[in-house]
Amino acid sequence: MNSIAMLNKDQIKQLFPDWEDGLYESIIEHAELRTAPAGATLLKMGQNIKSTMLVVEGTVKLYQENEEGAEYFMYHLNPGEACAVTMVCNYHLEQSQVLAKAVTDVSFLAIPIEFMDKWLNQYKSWHYFVIRTYRLRYEELLKTIHETAFKNMDERLEFYIKRQVKQFGNTLKLTHQEIANDLNTSREVVSRLLKKMENHQWIVLNRNSFEWIKKD
C-alpha cells in the first residue's frame, strides 16, 4: 500500500458533498491517500483498527471470515462510502470483525482513529456521515441475513449475481471457484447451478466469465 499525493478540496467535495467546510480541511491535513491493487487485503479479521477507511476509487468487498479461513461475502463499498467497522470512537483496542478486500485497484483515505472522537464533537456533518454509514451497512447486513437464513443455494446464487451485475455490469469476470468462496459453498455446486441457469437462458457461460441475460 503506497501513500501518494493528497486530493484537493474539490475532489473530496465531489465524493462527500454533504460535509461542512472545516471538515474538508481536516481531511486534507490528517488523512492519508492510499492505494491498493485488485485482490489486496485491506483489513484482516482480528486486526487492530488503526484508521478509518473512506473509499475514493474502486470497489471494496466486505467479508465475514471463520476460523478456518473460509469467507462469506456481505456487501460492497463504493467511492464515497465508508467502512462502518473502522469508524470506532474511544478505543484504540478494537479489533476488526470483518475482512475487507480490494476488488479492483482502489484508492482510499485513511484517517487515524484518534481523530474520530474529536471530529464527532467538532463536525456535525461528520456525525451525520457516521450515522448514515452505519445505517447503510446495517441494512446491507439485514439483506445478507435474509438470503442466508431463508434461501436455498440457487436463489442465493441468483441474488449474488444480481448484486455483482449492479456493481460491474452484465458481464462478470468471475470463476466458479471465486463465487463458491464468496458464498461459502463448493465449486461443483456453483458449476451445476450456473449450468442450470444457462439452460434457463438466464446467463451465457464462458471461460473465466459469464453474462447475465435474464430480463426481469
Place this chain on the structure above:
Amino acid sequence: MNSIAMLNKDQIKQLFPDWEDGLYESIIEHAELRTAPAGATLLKMGQNIKSTMLVVEGTVKLYQENEEGAEYFMYHLNPGEACAVTMVCNYHLEQSQVLAKAVTDVSFLAIPIEFMDKWLNQYKSWHYFVIRTYRLRYEELLKTIHETAFKNMDERLEFYIKRQVKQFGNTLKLTHQEIANDLNTSREVVSRLLKKMENHQWIVLNRNSFEWIKKD
C-alpha cells in the same frame, strides 16, 4: 399497548446514564411510556416507522422475517438499549426491515421520529447514543451472520441456547417448536439435536423447558 404514567428524570437517568441535561427533559416532554405483554408484536416487517423505541423494562427479540412469515432470530434488546431500525432521521416513509416481539412483559419509551433530526442537532449525547446503538446492533448482526453462514444446525443451536442462557439463566422455558421457529428449522430437527445434547450431558430435558448444565 397502553400509555401510562411517564418516568421521572432519575429513573430515565438510571437507564441512560450518559445523556445530557436537556435531553432528559425532552424525553419526559415528548416520549410516551408504553407497555406490551409477553409475546406481543411491537414492530412488523414493512410497517411504517413512526417512533423510536427505547427499552425500559423486559426483553425484546428482533427477527428477520420472510414472505411466508417464517422468522429468524437475530438478537435481544434489554433495558437501556434501543432499536436501531427505528432511529430514522429525515424520512417519515421508512419501513421496518425487522420484526420486534416482546419476550417478557415490556415497557418502553416511544419517541415520535420527528424529534430524531432535531435531537441529533441539539444533543451531542443523543448523537453518541444513536451511533453506539447502531454499532452494537451491527456487531450482533455480524455474529448472527457468522453462525448462519458457517455453522451446521448443531452448532447454531448451541450458540442459540447460550445466548438465551445469558439472557434468562440456565433454565429455559422454550418448546422445541419455538426454538425451531427462531432458527428457521423444523421441530423434529431441534428435538433430535436436543436429545443428543442430553446424551452428552449438556442439558436436562423437561416438558416445556430444559436446563443448560454444560460447564465450559
Place this chain on the structure above:
DNA sequence: GATTGACTGTGATATTTATCACAAAGGACT
C-alpha cells in the same frame, strides 16, 4: 504443436437437513 496449469462439467456417493407419519407422554379439565 506439445506441455502445463487453471478452469469447467458431471457422475457417484456421503452428509446434512427437511418432511411425513405416527406413537407416546404429560398436563388440564371434567
Place this chain on the structure above:
DNA sequence: AGTCCTTTGTGATAAATATCACAGTCAATC
C-alpha cells in the same frame, strides 16, 4: 379415570448440499 390437546420422540424417506473422482477444455508458454 377418561378425554383432549400440546409436546416430545423417533423411524422412514426425500431433498439439498458437500465431497470425491476424474475427464475434458481452454489459454498461455516454451
